[in-house]
Amino acid sequence: MLAPLRQVWPMVRRGQRAKSTLVRTTPPPGMMLGLSASRAETRPLVALESTIISHGLPWPLNLETAQACERAVRDAGAEPATIALLDGRVHVGLSPQQLERVARCAEEGNRETATKTGERDIAAVLARGGIGGTTVSATLHLARLAEIEFFATGGIGGVHRGAETSFDISSDLTALARAQGTSVFCSGVKSILAIEQTLEYLETMAVNVMSFNPTGEFPAFYSARSGFFVPPVRGPEAAARIIMRSLDVQQPGANLFAVPIPEKYEAAGEAIARAVEQAVAESVANGMAKRGKEVTPWLLKRVGELSTSSKESNVALVVNNARVAAETAVELQWLRG
Ligand code: PSU
Numbered sequence: 001m002l003a004p005l006r007q008v009w010p011m012v013r014r015g016q017r018a019k020s021t022l023v024r025t026t027p028p029p030g031m032m033l034g035l036s037a038s039r040a041e042t043r044p045l046v047a048l049e050s051t052i053i054s055h056g057l058p059w060p061l062n063l064e065t066a067q068a069c070e071r072a073v074r075d076a077g078a079e080p081a082t083i084a085l086l087d088g089r090v091h092v093g094l095s096p097q098q099l100e101r102v103a104r105c106a107e108e109g110n111r112e113t114a115t116k117t118g119e120r121d122i123a124a125v126l127a128r129g130g131i132g133g134t135t136v137s138a139t140l141h142l143a144r145l146a147e148i149e150f151f152a153t154g155g156i157g158g159v160h161r162g163a164e165t166s167f168d169i170s171s172d173l174t175a176l177a178r179a180q181g182t183s184v185f186c187s188g189v190k191s192i193l194a195i196e197q198t199l200e201y202l203e204t205m206a207v208n209v210m211s212f213n214p215t216g217e218f219p220a221f222y223s224a225r226s227g228f229f230v231p232p233v234r235g236p237e238a239a240a241r242i243i244m245r246s247l248d249v250q251q252p253g254a255n256l257f258a259v260p261i262p263e264k265y266e267a268a269g270e271a272i273a274r275a276v277e278q279a280v281a282e283s284v285a286n287g288m289a290k291r292g293k294e295v296t297p298w299l300l301k302r303v304g305e306l307s308t309s310s311k312e313s314n315v316a317l318v319v320n321n322a323r324v325a326a327e328t329a330v331e332l333q334w335l336r337g
């Protein structure tokens, strides 16, 4: 896909403003850009994943969240590019109708379903057609193809509890290790995962992990605190300076910025933590914990059932991460002049 794509689709070079040529009227083989020409010309792009829409949140909350993320990015002065696979093509930037089509895959009784698409699944899902909701790993890869430097999501995948026997470690982590030039904004990993082991793995894979918590405490998704610490970063401007240097030295792995959930939603964290513990215990008891890529969506759904406030918190932090990613993208653009 790479060769023809580069021939027909002039890319935004790092360090340059996006050109209007970025927006094509005839789609290149394999990839379509749904970005608004006028906006993409001057604004930095922020990629958004789509598994969270197709598999991570229930309908219609998933659509509302995806729309709110796009709005948050725009309000901060950047341009969102939600990435998904539709009918054999990679879409970088979705129309409102396309966004709804992906979201409706999570609607009860809807005939069309989406395939959870990790990095390794991209080709197979494209060949088959239909809808692919791209995970963090797949979205990172496709964002890099499109030379988009910023990416926001809620939580990344990580090392699963019991990975010492199951070997269940999300390919998000290895994708981050290879995502040179990309900065990812998330609220850490859900406590359905093993946070300590996830951080160890990221260190091994040379991913530059930082926290927007002033203490450097790595957030635990619904809670701003995990008990584990990484270097703190003071805000979007400081983050942009680090990104600039990481580009200078061609740091091989991604920058991973962990953004704590907005304070207002922190109080609900305790109750949600109990729901998470119960969901994980159930997944071990009923065998779901051994079902490969089905595990994460199942756990997310179960936590949502056990604790309704978890959904509200989830939406709040995802949208907040999109905003912070966009603010940092704008800061980097300023630094570059
Ligand atoms: N964590 C969340 N919400 C999500 C996901 C993770 O809190 O929606 C999704 C993301 O798309 C992530 C994927 O990339 O699950 C990881 O799945 P797995 O553990 O199968 O690699």
Ligand code: MN
Residues within 6 Å of the ligand: 168, 169, 170, 171, 292, 293, 295
């Ligand atoms: Mn897995």
